[in-house]
Every structure is written in C-alpha cells, then in structure tokens.
Amino acid sequence: xxxxxxxxxxxxxxxxxxxxxxxxxIYHWFEYIPAELLEKFTAETGITVxxxxxxxxxxxxxxxxxxxxGTYDVAVPTDYMVSIMAGEGLLDTIADGELANKGNIxxxxxxxxxxxxxxxxxxxxxxxxxxxVNTDDYDGDINTTDLLFNxxxxxxxxxxxxxxxxxxxxxxxxxxxxxxCSTDRDELQAxxxxxxxxxxxWASFNSDTAREVLVSGDVSVGMIFxxxxxxxxxxxASITYAFPTQxxxxxxxxxxxxxxxxxxxxxxxxxDFMLEPENIAAVSNYARYGLGVTGAEEYLDPExxxxxxxxxxxxxxxxxxxxVCDEQTQAVYDQIWTNLKN
Amino acid sequence: xxxxxxSGGSAASDTYKEARHWLLMPSWLVLGFFVxxxxxxxxxxxxxxxxxxxxxxxxPTLAAYDQFFFDRxxxxxxxxxxxxxxxxxFWRSIWQAGLATxxxxxxxxxxxxxxxxxxxxxxxxxxxxxxxxxxxxxxxxTVSMKFLLRDEGPMNDALLNIxxxxxxxxxxxxxxxxxxxLFYSYLPFMVLPIYAxxxxxxxxxxxxxxxxxxxxxxxxxxxxxxxxxxxxxAGCILVFVPSLGAFLAPDLLGGAKNFMIGSLIEEQFKGNAxxxxxxxxASMILLSMVLVLLLIFAQQQRRAGAAT
Amino acid sequence: MSxxxxxxxxTGFRAMTLVCMFILYAPLIVVTAYSxxxxxxxxxxxxxxxxxxVDVFSGPESAKFQQAAVNSFSIAIIAAxxxxxxxxxxxxxxxxxxKYRLRTPSLGLITxxxxxxxxxxxxxxxxxxxxxxxxxxxxxxxxxxxxxCIPFAYLPIQARMQGIEDTxxxxxxxxxxxxxxxxxxILFPLMMPGIISGFLLAFIVSLDDFIITNFVKGAGVETLxxxxxxxxxxxxxxxIMAISTMLLSLSVVMVTISYFVSKWDNTK
Numbered sequence: 036x037x038x039x040x041x042x043x044x045x046x047x048x049x050x051x052x053x054x055x056x057x058x059x060x061i062y063h064w065f066e067y068i069p070a071e072l073l074e075k076f077t078a079e080t081g082i083t084v085x086x087x088x089x090x091x092x093x094x095x096x097x098x099x100x101x102x103x104x105g106t107y108d109v110a111v112p113t114d115y116m117v118s119i120m121a122g123e124g125l126l127d128t129i130a131d132g133e134l135a136n137k138g139n140i141x142x143x144x145x146x147x148x149x150x151x152x153x154x155x156x157x158x159x160x161x162x163x164x165x166x167x168v169n170t171d172d173y174d175g176d177i178n179t180t181d182l183l184f185n186x187x188x189x190x191x192x193x194x195x196x197x198x199x200x201x202x203x204x205x206x207x208x209x210x211x212x213x214x215x216c217s218t219d220r221d222e223l224q225a226x227x228x229x230x231x232x233x234x235x236x237w238a239s240f241n242s243d244t245a246r247e248v249l250v251s252g253d254v255s256v257g258m259i260f261x262x263x264x265x266x267x268x269x270x271x272a273s274i275t276y277a278f279p280t281q282x283x284x285x286x287x288x289x290x291x292x293x294x295x296x297x298x299x300x301x302x303x304x305x306x307d308f309m310l311e312p313e314n315i316a317a318v319s320n321y322a323r324y325g326l327g328v329t330g331a332e333e334y335l336d337p338e339x340x341x342x343x344x345x346x347x348x349x350x351x352x353x354x355x356x357x358x359v360c361d362e363q364t365q366a367v368y369d370q371i372w373t374n375l376k377n
Numbered sequence: 378x379x380x381x382x383x384s385g386g387s388a389a390s391d392t393y394k395e396a397r398h399w400l401l402m403p404s405w406l407v408l409g410f411f412v413x414x415x416x417x418x419x420x421x422x423x424x425x426x427x428x429x430x431x432x433x434x435x436x437p438t439l440a441a442y443d444q445f446f447f448d449r450x451x452x453x454x455x456x457x458x459x460x461x462x463x464x465x466x467f468w469r470s471i472w473q474a475g476l477a478t479x480x481x482x483x484x485x486x487x488x489x490x491x492x493x494x495x496x497x498x499x500x501x502x503x504x505x506x507x508x509x510x511x512x513x514x515x516x517x518x519t520v521s522m523k524f525l526l527r528d529e530g531p532m533n534d535a536l537l538n539i540x541x542x543x544x545x546x547x548x549x550x551x552x553x554x555x556x557x558x559l560f561y562s563y564l565p566f567m568v569l570p571i572y573a574x575x576x577x578x579x580x581x582x583x584x585x586x587x588x589x590x591x592x593x594x595x596x597x598x599x600x601x602x603x604x605x606x607x608x609x610x611a612g613c614i615l616v617f618v619p620s621l622g623a624f625l626a627p628d629l630l631g632g633a634k635n636f637m638i639g640s641l642i643e644e645q646f647k648g649n650a651x652x653x654x655x656x657x658x659a660s661m662i663l664l665s666m667v668l669v670l671l672l673i674f675a676q677q678q679r680r681a682g683a684a685t
Numbered sequence: 686m687s688x689x690x691x692x693x694x695x696t697g698f699r700a701m702t703l704v705c706m707f708i709l710y711a712p713l714i715v716v717t718a719y720s721x722x723x724x725x726x727x728x729x730x731x732x733x734x735x736x737x738x739v740d741v742f743s744g745p746e747s748a749k750f751q752q753a754a755v756n757s758f759s760i761a762i763i764a765a766x767x768x769x770x771x772x773x774x775x776x777x778x779x780x781x782x783x784k785y786r787l788r789t790p791s792l793g794l795i796t797x798x799x800x801x802x803x804x805x806x807x808x809x810x811x812x813x814x815x816x817x818x819x820x821x822x823x824x825x826x827x828x829x830x831x832x833x834c835i836p837f838a839y840l841p842i843q844a845r846m847q848g849i850e851d852t853x854x855x856x857x858x859x860x861x862x863x864x865x866x867x868x869x870x871i872l873f874p875l876m877m878p879g880i881i882s883g884f885l886l887a888f889i890v891s892l893d894d895f896i897i898t899n900f901v902k903g904a905g906v907e908t909l910x911x912x913x914x915x916x917x918x919x920x921x922x923x924x925i926m927a928i929s930t931m932l933l934s935l936s937v938v939m940v941t942i943s944y945f946v947s948k949w950d951n952t953k
Contacts, residue, residue, distance in 0.1 A: 060904045065915070070745055085905035088915060093649040100431035101646060102815045106822065106904035123430065192547075198633055200649040220452060227451060239550045239632030243918035253528060253549075362429045370451055372649060376636050377462050390851035391783030393864065400778035401791050403771040404835060408794050411832035415813035416801065422812050484708070487701035494693045503702075505944055510709045512936035514893045516910050517929040520917050521712030524719075531715050561708060568705070583692040593695060622802035625895070629917075639804045646811060646900070657812065660805045667802055 057082040059301035062099070062110040064288070065090055065243060067160075069321040076308050082301045090242045091199045092116040099125060105295040108302040113286045114149040115201065115357040117156055120291065126155035127292045133303055136310035144287065144327035149356075156289035157306050158327025160262075160318060162345065163354055164202050165283040167264040171273040172255035178350060180210035180279045182256050184233040191236040193255040195248045198240040200372045201357045202258065202284060207233075209282040209355065216360035216368075227371045234375060249274050261344040262323030268344075276344040282352030287327065416664075423657035431651035441658035463641070463659070470638040473552065474620035477559035478567075481616045485567035486609070490601075492568070493575035504572065511565040519625045522558050523549065526630070550632035558626035559616075566615035574608025575601075607678055614674055618667055638663055713933060720926035737927040744924060746916070753912035757892055760827050760908065765887035768834035772842050772883055773876070775835075777868070780846040796840075798833040806833065807900040814901060821903030829901050830891045837890045838883035845879025878946050885943045889936060 057080070065088040073084045089095040092113050099107070104125065112120060120126050134157070144158040168177040173190055184207060186194060196203055207230055208215045213222045238254050249257045250270045259267070264276040290309055296302050309315055315326045316334035325345060339345070347354075360368060393400065423441050426434040447457035492503040510518065525532050526548045533545040548554050578601065586596040602609070624639030633640065638659065645656025720738075724731030741747060775795055779788060798806060810829050819825060853875060854867040862870065895910040902911060909932070916925055 062904070065918075087905045090918070091649070093651070094647055097431050097647050097651050100651070101811060102819070102821045103904065105820055119430065223451060234634075237634065239634055241633060251527075251529065365429070367452055369650060370453075374462065376634075376644075377466060390781050392851055392854050393777050393781040393868070394783045396864075397778040397782030397785065398787070400774040400782070401787070404775040404795055405791070407771060407832055408797060408835060411810070411813075411828055412797050412801075412806070413794060415809035416797075416805075418813045418816055419805075419809040422816075484701060484705045487695070487698040488705040490695065491698040491702040501944075501948075505940070506706065507709070509937055509940055510713060512889055512893075512940050513713060513933050514895070514910055514913075514929070514936075516893075516895050516914055516917075517716070517932065518712060520913075520921055520925070521716040521929070524921050525712045525715055561712070564705065564709060580693055587692045593692070596692065597695065618802060622804040624804065642804050642808060646808060653812070656808060660808045663802055664805050667800070671800060 057301045058298050059084050059109070059305055060107045060297070061086045061305070062095060062103075062107045062293075063088055064111055067111075067318075067322050069317060072314060072317050072321075075314070076305065079308070080301075080304050082298075082304060091201075093200060096120065096123075099293070104293065105297065107293055108296040108298050109290050109305060110293055111159055111288050111290055113201075113288050113357070114147070115359050117289055117291060118149045118359050121150065121155055125294055127294045127296060127299070128154050129292055129303070129306075134307055134310065136307045139310045139312065139328045139330065141327045141329050147287065149287075150289065156291040157310055159288045159290050159309065159315075160322060160324035160326060161285070161287035162261045162324040163278075163283050163285045163347075164197070164206070164258070164260050165277050165279060166256055166258045167249055167267060167274050167276045169249060169252070169255045169271070169273050170275050177275060177277045178279050178348070179277075180206065180281045182277065183258065184210045184229060186236050186256070190256055192238055194237045195239050195241055195245060195254040195257040196237055197245060197258045198242045200368070203375075204368055204372065205284050205355070205357045206258070209279075209284070209352070212281065215355070215358035216364050218364055223367055223371070227374060230371065230375050240376070260324075261342075265323040265342055265344040278347040278351035280350055280352050283354055285354035285356060419657045419660060423654055423661050425654050427652050427654045431653065433653050438654075441652075441654040444652075444655055445658055445662065466636045466641050467638055467662070469635060470621055473555055473637065474559060474617050474623075476556045477563070477620050478613050478616045480556065480560040481564050481567040482609070482613060485564060485612060486571055489568045489571035489608075489612075490575055493572050493578075500576075504569070507565050507568050507572075515562055516625060518562060519558055519629050522554075522561055523629050526554055526557070549630065550634065552631065552635070554630040555626050555637075558630040559620040559623060562623070562626065563616040563619055566619075567612040570611035570615065571605060571608045574605040578604050610674060610677055614670060618670065621667070622663060716926050717930045717933065720923065720930040722923055722926075725923075737923040738931075740924045741927050741931070746924065749907070750909070750912055750928060753907040753909045756823065756826075756906060757909040760823075760830055761888050761891040763827060764830035764834050764891045765838065765884050767831045768887045769838040769842075769880060769884045771831075772835055772839035772887075773880055776839060776842040776846050776876075776879075777872075780843060781851065781872075796836050799836045803896045807897045810897060811900045821901055823903070823906050825901040825903065826898055826906065826908065829897050830894065833894070833897065834887035834891050838887040841882035841886060842876060842879040845876055845882075849875050881946045882943050885939050885946075889939055892932075 059082050061084060063086050068086075073086070077083055087107070089098065092115075095110060095112060096116065096119065099110070099120075100123070110120075117126075137153070137157075140153060140158060144161075146152055150156045166183055168182065170177070172193065173182075173187075175187065182190065183194060183196070204226075205215055207226060208217070211222075211226060211229060213219070213226065217223055217226075239248070241248065245257055245259045246263050246267045248254045249259070249264075249267050252271075259276070261276055264274065267274045268276075290306055292299070292302050292306070309318075310328055312328050312331035313334045315328045316331040318324075319326045319331075319339060320334075320336045323339065323342065323344065422433055424437050424439065426436040426438045426440065428434050443457075444460070445463050446460050448460040448462070449455055449457050488507070492500060492507070495503060524530055527533070528545045528547060528549065530549075533542075536542045537545065548557070582600050582604065583596050586600050587593075591599070622639045622642075624637065624643050627633065627635070627637045627640050631637075636644070642656050642659050642663070644650045645652050645659070650656075719730075721733050721735065722730055723734030723736060741750060772795075775791070779792060782788065801809075810825075814821065814825050849872065854864075854871050857867040857871045858864065893910065894908075895914060898908050899911055899914070902908070907915070909928070913925055913928065916922065
C-alpha cells in the first residue's frame with residue numbers, strides 16, 4: 036500500500052509538471068485565441084499557461100460555482116455575465132495602478148455599464164451575434180429575423196440555433212419587438228408560444244459546431260457570431276452574415292480577474308499582456324472580431340476594416356446587449372427555455 | 378451472471394473467517410466514503426433550497442420535487458396541475474431506451490442463439506468478436522456513428538451509389554438517430570447474457586418437442602424462450618438501464634434538441650439551468666426507477682431459480 | 686446435418702448474426718479507414734496517408750493530447766491497481782469468510798457503482814466533493830475512478846475464487862502452512878487469472894470513462910475521453926480518428942490478453 040501511495044504521488048506530480056517561474060490557468064471560450072500568442076506570453080514572462088475552454092457563459096458560471104473557484108486565475112465572460120459574476124462575488128478587484136497598460140483601454144470601453152470603471156476586467160473582443168445564411172440554398176432577403184423564427188417552407192428543418200439561453204432568448208425578444216427582461220405576462224406568453232412554433236422548424240441546437248454545420252451544408256441558416264461567420268465564409272463563399280432590420284445582439288467579451296486566483300500575479304501579467312496593442316490585434320486577426328485598445332490599428336489585418344460581417348448595412352436594425360434580469364423575471368425566462376428544450 | 382454476483386456463490390468456505398472484517402475494511406471505507414455517502418448527500422441536496430444561478434441554501438424544502446410533479450404556469454403562481462414537461466422527458470427517455478432495447482433484442486437474440494449453437498471451438502471466437510466493440514470508448518463509438526449517419530456521410534453515399542435511394546436519408550438529428558446510437562452502444566450487453574443462458578439450455582427438450590410434432594416456431598416460443606427467459610430479461614435490463622441515463626447519444630446524434638433524462642440532469646449542473654436541488658431530485662427519481670427495476674429482476678431470478 | 690431436420694437451427698439466424706456483426710463493426714471500420722485519409726476534410730477521400738498519426742504526435746494539438754494521455758494512463762494504472770487490491774481482499778472475505786451478517790450488505794455495497802446509473806453517480810460525486818470543499822482536479826478524478834472501478838475488478842476475481850475448491854489451502858495447512866502462507870503460496874497464485882482479468886477490466890473502464898470524469902475534473906486537467914469530447918464537439922477531425930484508432934488497437938490488445946488469461950486454467 037505504501038508503494039502504491041508513493042507511486043500515486045509520483046505520477047500525480049508527473050501529471051502536473053509545473054514550471055518554477057509561475058503558472059496561469061485561463062478559462063476561455065473555445066477556438067478563440069491563437070496558440071502562438073500564448074506561446075509568446077510564455078516566452079516573454081516565463082509563465083506556463085493552462086487553458087480550459089467553455090462553450091457558453093452559463094456553462095462557465097455553472098462550472099465555477101460547482102467547485103471551480105480557486106482553480107482558475109482569469110476567465111473571459113461576455114458583458115452581461117461580467118455583471119452577473121460581479122454580483123455573485125466571483126470577481127476580484129484590480130487595484131489602481133496594478134495594471135501598467137490600463138491607459139491603453141479605448142475610451143469608449145473604459146467605463147462600460149457591465150463593469151463601471153473596469154474594476155474587475157479589461158476589454159478583450161467585441162462583435163455581434165445574428166445568423167448566417169447559405170445563399171446557394173436561399174435567394175430571398177436574408178436581413179430579417181423571420182429566417183430564424185418564422186422561416187419560409189424551403190428553410191424549415193435546415194436551421195441551427197446556438198445552444199445558449201441568453202443569445203436565443205434575446206434574439207427572440209428582438210424578433211417580437213419586446214424588451215429583454217419583460218414582466219408583461221402577455222408578452223412573455225406570446226414569446227413562449229412563438230418559440231414553441233419556431234422550434235418545429237429547427238434542426239439542432241449547437242454552439243460548438245455553429246460554423247461546421249454551415250460549412251458542411253448540414254443546415255442553410257445558422258445562428259452565429261460575426262467573426263465565426265467570417266471564418267465560415269473563407270471555407271464556403273456563399274455563407275452570408277445577416278444584419279436583420281429588427282435588430283441583432285452585440286457583445287463584448289472581457290478578461291476578468293477571478294477571486295481566489297491561485298496565481299494572481301500571473302493573471303495581472305496576462306491582462307497587461309493583452310492590453311498591448313500588438314497582442315490583442317493578434318487575437319482580432321485570428322478571431323475576426325473588434326478590439327477595445329487604442330493604437331492597435333497598425334497591427335490589424337487591413338481586411339478586417341472592410342469585413343462584411345463587421346460593417347452593418349444602413350438597413351440594419353439596432354444592436355443591443357443581452358440584459359441581466361432580476362431573479363423573479365429570470366425564473367420565467369428559465370422556464371421558457373426549459374419548455375423550448377423539452 | 379447477476380444472480381451469481383448477488384449471492385456471492387453458495388459454496389461458503391470459511392478458511393479466512395478471522396480476517397474477514399479486516400479484508401472488507403478497505404472496500405467499506407472507499408465505497409462507503411466515495412459512493413454511498415455521495416448518494417446520501419445527493420438525497421439531502423434534493424430537499425434543499427436552490428440558490429439563484431447554481432448552488433444551494435441550507436433550508437429544507439420540497440420545491441425541487443414540487444417543480445418536477447406540479448405545473449404552476451409560466452409565472453409560478455397559477456393553481457398547480459400535473460406537470461407534463463418532465464414526465465414527458467422521462468417518458469421520452471423510457472420510450473427511446475425501450476425501442477433501443479427491442480431493436481437489440483430482435484437482432485441480439487438470433488445472434489446469441491446462432492453463436493450458442495456453434496461447435497465448441499468456434500463459439501469462443503464468436504463471443505470474442507461480439508465483445509471487442511464494447512471495449513472501444515463509448516464516445517468514440519457514438520462519434521463514429523455520427524460520422525456514418527451524416528447526410529453526406531459514407532452510409533448515404535453507399536446507398537446513393539447502389540441506387541437504393543434517390544436522396545440522402547435524413548437520419549442525423551432525429552429520434553431514430555438517438556435510438557440507433559443507443560442500440561449500437563449497448564448491443565453486446567444484450568447478446569452476452571442471452572448467449573450464456575442458451576448455452577446452458579438442454580437441446581434434448583427441443584428434440585422432444587419436435588418428436589411430438591411441434592413446429593420449429595412453436596418450439597422456439599413454447600420451449601426455448603421460457604427456458605432462457607432469465608437471460609433475456611438480464612439482457613434487456615443491461616441495455617435499458619444505461620440507455621435511460623445516456624446523454625452522449627442525444628447530445629451528439631439527436632442535435633441536443635429534445636432533453637432526455639441524462640441531458641436534463643446534466644443541464645442543471647453544467648448548463649443554463651443551474652438548479653442543483655432539481656438536478657438532485659431528478660437523479661433521485663431516476664435512481665428509484667432503476668432500483669425498482671432491479672428488484673423486480675432479482676425477484677424474477679429467484680423465482681426462476683426456485684422453478685428449476 | 687441438413688438445415689431442415691436439425692432442431693437446433695433456425696433459418697435466418699445466421700443472416701441476423703451477420704447483420705449484427707456488420708452493425709457492430711461498420712462504424713469502427715469507417716473511422717479506422719478515414720484515419721488514414723490524406724485529405725484535410727473528413728468528407729472527401731484523398732488517398733492513403735499516415736499524416737494524421739504524425740499530427741497526433743507533433744501537430745498543434747499534440748501537447749494537449751499527450752498531457753491528456755499521461756493523465757488518462759496514470760489515473761487508469763493507479764485506479765486499477767488500487768481497486769484490484771481492494772477487490773482481492775474483499776473477494777477473499779466474501780468467498781472464504783464463511784456466513785455472516787455483513788456479507789450480503791458488503792456485496793451490495795461493492796456492486797453499488799454498477800447498479801447506480803452513471804449520470805447519477807457523477808452528480809452525487811460532484812455534489813459530495815463540493816459539499817466537503819474538495820477542489821476539483823487530478824485527485825478528484827483519481828479518487829472517483831478508484832471507487833467505481835472496484836466492482837469491475839471484483840466480479841472476475843469472485844468468479845475465479847468460487848471455482849477454486851478450498852481443499853487446496855486446507856491441504857497446505859495440513860502440511861503446517863500458516864493461513865497467510867496458504868494464501869500467498871496457494872490461493873493467490875490460483876486466483877491470478879481472475880486478478881489479471883479484474884485489473885484489465887478496471888483499467889479499461891477507467892481509461893474509457895467520460896461521464897463521471899467530465900463532472901469531477903478540474904481546471905485544465907483533461908483525460909483522453911474529455912479531451913476528445915472537447916475536440917469532437919466542434920466537429921470530427923481526422924486527428925481524432927487517428928487517436929481513436931490507436932485506442933481501438935490498444936483495447937483489442939487488452940481484450941485479447943484477457944481472453945487468453947481467462948482460458949488459462951492452473952487449477953488442474
């Protein structure tokens with residue numbers, strides 16, 4: 036038994052080989068950061084990086100609350116999730132002067148409503164969520180949310196939705212022209228009924244393969260993020276990102292400092308690294324999203340400025356952030372989501 | 378198999394009588410602490426108050442079970458009526474698992490029978506061939522199935538090429554795909570126990586029936602099937618129970634469109650819902666269903682044992 | 686013997702068996718074949734190539750999969766060894782301990798992990814670790830694996846022990862061997878085929894586990910199944926097929942060993 040215990044310890048150590056200089060554990064969206072950038076970070080700072088990925092804000096929150104706190108240093112939640120996490124007390128405060136590059140934050144992103152004064156976070160990437168259409172399969176007007184929620188017969192059964200409550204319900208509210216945290220019973224009932232009807236036209240709920248299903252031709256319409264859609268277009272030219280006249284969802288992902296971070300210093304170093312214009316530009320060049328740091332233009336791929344996915348046409352409706360509802364209202368939306376996924 | 382395992386064998390030798398408690402101590406400690414205690418804690422959690430967005434508050438309540446069985450409307454304040462949402466999810470899982478079990482039985486029984494009637498030398502080889510796929514990671518098998526069934530996948534290509542179909546069959550993201558996935562995942566579990574009981578079956582009984590002018594079908598139905606019934610029931614349980622809680626097949630093959638019990642429970646802990654007490658309660662209900670099924674099975678085995 | 690007169694044979698059963706074999710093997714064969722595909726895309730065939738096997742060891746995802754493989758194998762070895770030791774002791778107490786009150790409950794406890802649906806066990810373990818404040822990581826996976834591997838190690842060992850008559854150790858003790866000596870010199874070697882089968886079974890079960898591992902794993906600690914799942918969720922890639930094929934070959938080798946070990950009868 037003694038032999039077993041000691042060999043167990045030895046193997047456990049072997050499995051977690053850590054460099055002496057420091058570690059950093061990142062909880063990140065999947066397929067969103069170029070591996071070379073992390074290598075560059077390690078080369079500059081000597082800090083080894085471990086990355087774990089998630090596919091929805093809600094899944095990340097669930098995992099953190101189920102014993103994940105104290106194991107990660109930084110996470111990359113979306114705007115509304117930053118305020119939820121701050122409200123849950125999951126975020127550590129960045130003291131004044133701790134971040135050497137804090138001044139690099141673009142003024143329009145320096146004091147956002149989801150994190151006043153950037154007390155817990157730094158900007159990472161921003162973009163929009165709408166849907167993309169394979170124009171080989173459909174030649175009508177694509178700039179309408181009807182394609183998701185009230186599709187023409189030819190698209191029925193050829194639609195993939197993101198498996199994410201926040202995005203789907205926000206988009207549905209935009210489609211119906213009702214506020215996101217409605218307390219009006221008739222509106223909520225109508226939203227529920229509309230989604231039940233729309234679901235009969237959907238093929239699947241999938242976030243991870245949102246791009247893959249469009250490229251492979253498994254579906255003709257798919258809810259998707261703008262940068263993901265741009266990458267899909269590189270593989271299949273007929274994939275066109277829609278800017279519905281009713282409106283669409285906009286978002287900003289931010290790097291947040293988690294409470295009980297095992298390597299707080301490494302986390303701060305990583306945030307400073309990500310505020311360097313050259314580094315954050317590398318993320319944008321890879322993921323095809325916008326950034327929130329000044330002075331990055333010279334490092335950006337010139338093609339990014341003209342991407343059809345990030346330049347809404349004049350007909351486009353308004354972009355709105357996902358709203359955070361109070362507990363009672365959220366319970367109704369949770370119920371609508373459960374009904375939808377039943 | 379299950380009968381033998383449950384009784385621990387009848388030949389009770391007592392060579393190591395003095396040491397028995399010491400010998401059992403490690404398994405009691407490990408299983409008691411890491412299996413039995415967790416299940417008990419889960420029972421407790423199912424009676425606690427949920428914390429908004431994951432976690433629990435230590436206040437006892439029946440809210441989780443209430444949510445499961447009673448519908449209080451979209452806004453939670455109408456008069457309670459019977460809740461169909463979760464019953465439907467459970468019913469769908471039972472139905473899917475049931476269909477997968479029937480499919481396995483229809484293919485598995487003839488296979489088991491055929492193998493059991495092979496000559497001694499080749500029989501072991503056949504059994505070996507049946508078990509190999511089971512050792513391949515369930516995840517990999519499910520992914521293979523997904524690859525095979527895709528609209529533009531090898532199966533549709535082959536069928537199109539030989540001209541059996543004019544347009545690709547849309548199987549992926551349907552209930553049929555889930556059933557096929559479950560059926561495929563657990564098929565060996567059906568074949569092996571049936572094989573074991575047919576191997577013990579005394580074929581002179583079939584000969585006797587034939588001498589009395591019974592048709593082959595009648596012999597199969599009236600003589601063989603009753604004799605190998607314990608094996609058939611064991612096989613059905615071994616396919617049905619894991620299918621009931623499966624979430625890989627619905628997630629990967631069914632397009633995550635319709636919750637099954639497994640995905641409903643997973644969602645409470647790893648997904649949007651974040652309602653731990655409800656997840657614990659749903660787990661409890663699933664566990665009770667399985668335990669009742671196993672009790673019925675044990676009863677059947679005992680009766681079958683008493684009859685022979 | 687002719688098909689029509691033999692009471693044992695049923696027309697069509699052979700065909701059904703072949704259908705069964707086809708269903709069991711078709712997906713595995715397809716994946717194995719496509720793992721040798723030269724093409725970047727999984728949907729088109731670009732000729733034979735070993736590039737995806739090279740990719741597994743030197744491609745962009747190789748570090749992640751190698752770390753996952755180290756985790757998977759170290760966990761499987763430690764869990765299977767510990768579970769086999771515990772199961773051997775328990776089987777001795779159950780099969781050679783006479784009749785006593787704790788015997789049936791002990792058996793119930795040992796087989797509990799295979800009675801409880803896996804998702805339920807996963808949820809229970811997650812809640813439990815959380816309620817005692819155990820931080821999720823390598824150790825939580827290891828401990829959970831040891832626990833659920835015990836019945837898989839136990840069943841073959843018990844089956845083997847039941848086949849060994851106690852006259853063997855009684856004969857040894859008649860020749861003045863102590864009970865410990867009789868166990869070490871006589872019973873233990875006789876149990877060996879059961880112990881090896883039990884170990885292999887536990888090893889494979891640990892190596893293959895996805896559901897429980899997925900619930901109890903911590904930050905950045907992946908095993909092969911969770912790493913593969915994370916990867917295939919974004920679409921099946923050829924390097925995953927190569928890894929799957931290697932795991933398939935490993936499983937076949939292990940089952941083959943256990944098949945021959947189970948035929949090895951050293952009581953005669």
